[in-house]
Amino acid sequence: MALRNVxxxxxxxxxxxxxxxxxxxxxxxxxxxxxxxxxxxxLRAMEKEGLLASETEKSNRGPDRRVxxxxxxxxxxxxxxxxxxxxxxxxxxxxxxxxxxxxxARDPRKTTVFLERVRDSFIERLREYxxxxxxEGKAKEGTVDVFFDTLALDLGLKTLQARxxxxxxxxxxxxxxxxxxxxxx
Amino acid sequence: MALRNVxxxxxxxxxxxxxxxxxxxxxxxxxxxxxxxxxxxxLRAMEKEGLLASETEKSNRGPDRRVxxxxxxxxxxxxxxxxxxxxxxxxxxxxxxxxxxxxxARDPRKTTVFLERVRDSFIERLREYxxxxxxEGKAKEGTVDVFFDTLALDLGLKTLQARxxxxxxxxxxxxxxxxxxxxxx
DNA sequence: GGTTCCATGTAACGTGTTACATGATTTT
DNA sequence: AAAATCATGTAACACGTTACATGGAACC
Numbered sequence: 001m002a003l004r005n006v007x008x009x010x011x012x013x014x015x016x017x018x019x020x021x022x023x024x025x026x027x028x029x030x031x032x033x034x035x036x037x038x039x040x041x042x043l044r045a046m047e048k049e050g051l052l053a054s055e056t057e058k059s060n061r062g063p064d065r066r067v068x069x070x071x072x073x074x075x076x077x078x079x080x081x082x083x084x085x086x087x088x089x090x091x092x093x094x095x096x097x098x099x100x101x102x103x104x105a106r107d108p109r110k111t112t113v114f115l116e117r118v119r120d121s122f123i124e125r126l127r128e129y130x131x132x133x134x135x136e137g138k139a140k141e142g143t144v145d146v147f148f149d150t151l152a153l154d155l156g157l158k159t160l161q162a163r164x165x166x167x168x169x170x171x172x173x174x175x176x177x178x179x180x181x182x183x184x185x
Numbered sequence: 186m187a188l189r190n191v192x193x194x195x196x197x198x199x200x201x202x203x204x205x206x207x208x209x210x211x212x213x214x215x216x217x218x219x220x221x222x223x224x225x226x227x228l229r230a231m232e233k234e235g236l237l238a239s240e241t242e243k244s245n246r247g248p249d250r251r252v253x254x255x256x257x258x259x260x261x262x263x264x265x266x267x268x269x270x271x272x273x274x275x276x277x278x279x280x281x282x283x284x285x286x287x288x289x290a291r292d293p294r295k296t297t298v299f300l301e302r303v304r305d306s307f308i309e310r311l312r313e314y315x316x317x318x319x320x321e322g323k324a325k326e327g328t329v330d331v332f333f334d335t336l337a338l339d340l341g342l343k344t345l346q347a348r349x350x351x352x353x354x355x356x357x358x359x360x361x362x363x364x365x366x367x368x369x370x
Numbered sequence: 371g372g373t374t375c376c377a378t379g380t381a382a383c384g385t386g387t388t389a390c391a392t393g394a395t396t397t398t
Numbered sequence: 399a400a401a402a403t404c405a406t407g408t409a410a411c412a413c414g415t416t417a418c419a420t421g422g423a424a425c426c
Contacts, residue, residue: 001384001385002277002279002282002385003385003386005279005282005283006282006286009282009285009286009289012289016405016406017405017406017407018404018405018406027285028282028285031276031277031278031281031282031285032275032277032282034386035386035387035388036405036406036407037386037387037388037389037406037407037408037409038385038386038387040405040406040407040408041407041408042385044407059394059395059404059405060395060404061394061395061396061403061404061405062393062394062395062396062403062404062405062406063392063393063394063395063404063405063406064405064406065404065405065406066405066406078286081283082283082286082287082295082299083295085302085306086280086283086299086302086303086306087278087279087280087283088278088279088280088303088306088307088310089277089278089279089280090217091216091276091341092187092216092217092274093216093272093273093274094187094190094272094273094274095271095272095273095274096216096337096340096341097187097190097191097194097213097216097217097337098190098266098267098271098272099336099337099340100194100212100213100216100336100337101191101194101263101267102267103333103334103336103337104194104197104333106329106330106333110267110268111333111336114267114271117270117271118271118273121270121271121273122273125273144291144362145291147358147359147362148288148289148291148296149288151284151285151288151296151355152281152282152284152285152288154351154355155281155284155348155351156276156281158347158348158350158351159344159347159348159351161347162343162344162346162347163340163343163344165343166339166340166343166344170336170339173332174332177329177332186412186413187413188413188414201377201378202377202378202379203376203377203378219414220414220415220416221377221378221379222378222379222380222381222414222415222416222417223413223414223415225377225378225379225380226379226380227413229379244376244377244422244423245376245423246375246376246377246422246423246424247375247376247377247378247421247422247423247424248376248377248378248420248421248422248423249377249378250376250377250378251377251378371426372425372426373424373425373426374423374424374425374426375422375423375424375425376421376422376423376424377420377421377422378419378420378421379418379419379420380417380418380419380420381416381417381418381419382415382416382417382418383414383415383416383417384413384414384415384416385412385413385414385415386411386412386413386414387410387411387412387413388409388410388411388412389408389409389410389411390407390408390409390410391406391407391408391409392405392406392407392408393404393405393406394403394404394405395402395403395404396401396402396403396404397400397401397402397403398399398400398401398402
């Protein structure tokens with residue numbers, strides 16, 4: 001159901017499936033990048049359900065565009081979503097499963113190597129988020145908009161920082177284990 | 186593909202679909218709780234692929250059990266998963282989408298109410314994780330096992346703490362905005 | 371006799387990805 | 399003439415959830 005809601009959110013102005021795909025890439029890329037195939041299908045379904053209405057329109061470049069706008073029912077659905085409960089989806093990070101089973105083997109060496117790689121991946125992603133954040137910040141220096149537009153991105157940054165810290169802590173505790181109890185190696 | 190790998194991980198000892206379902210509930214519940222229907226289907230598929238082999242066995246209570254064990258090929262697949270790249274799945278938190286579109290409206294009041302609810306949900310989940318953590322810790326006080334067995338859980342704890350902090354920070358910045366610029370209300 | 375636990379599954383649906391098909395227009 | 403961009407879609411597959419069917423054994 002989330003995709004439907006996000007589409008409703010993007011349709012503040014009438015837009016085509018192609019436009020919505022662009023919106024994903026420009027303003028939600030760090031959270032979600034839906035595929036065109038899914039977007040087009042969902043738009044059709046939403047029109048059938050009465051959430052959207054569409055008209056075709058000549059493009060000045062390429063084939064005709066099917067332009068969608070929210071119906072009153074669509075307006076209402078969006079409002080309900082934004083006034084409804086926070087949707088805390090379960091996380092199900094595969095990497096946690098890997099760590100779980102690795103650590104069952106009680107092998108400090110293997111665990112260390114793996115955690116270092118996890119940390120490096122997190123750091124890499126952090127760099128990407130920081131770059132995005134810098135762009136946003138530069139574009140709207142000192143305005144109230146900076147706060148609102150970086151709200152969601154900042155959660156990602158904070159989360160990654162905490163996870164990198166977790167890696168560092170786990171690695172230093174592992175090093176202590178390995179030193180104190182070399183029989184484990 | 187993740188479910189296949191987790192099943193391989195659980196099959197350190199031969200086990201039935203039912204047993205695997207229990208394993209999810211006992212040792213991976215905070216990360217993932219797969220449904221029986223999916224587990225049984227996947228077990229069948231994995232046997233067909235040569236990762237597992239099964240025999241039926243009388244149960245001392247209830248119907249016959251189909252007990253699976255890893256084949257050599259299954260051993261190899263598990264090893265490869267644990268030696269392979271960390272799987273950092275994309276997060277796609279619906280709640281971030283909600284925040285994104287709420288904040289577009291530039292409405293400090295609505296955003297405040299929503300963020301308070303998000304914070305409370307995170308706090309609730311944190312309590313659950315802390316309870317799980319306390320159980321683990323109690324069962325294996327002072328042993329090396331505590332470290333390994335709480336590794337994945339601790340990431341969850343750290344993540345939640347960071348997210349709660351993020352809520353608090355955003356809320357206090359919002360309060361400042363609202364005080365300084367009441368024209369926005 | 372009813373509830374709970376053991377145990378395996380089927381069917382339908384919802385969501386998401388990958389690969390591909392089609393064809394116009396603009397830029398190099 | 400080739401490549402990039404605009405624009406919409408179909409088909410097949412993979413993953414996951416929900417609801418339901420079936421039936422035995424143990425416990426109260």
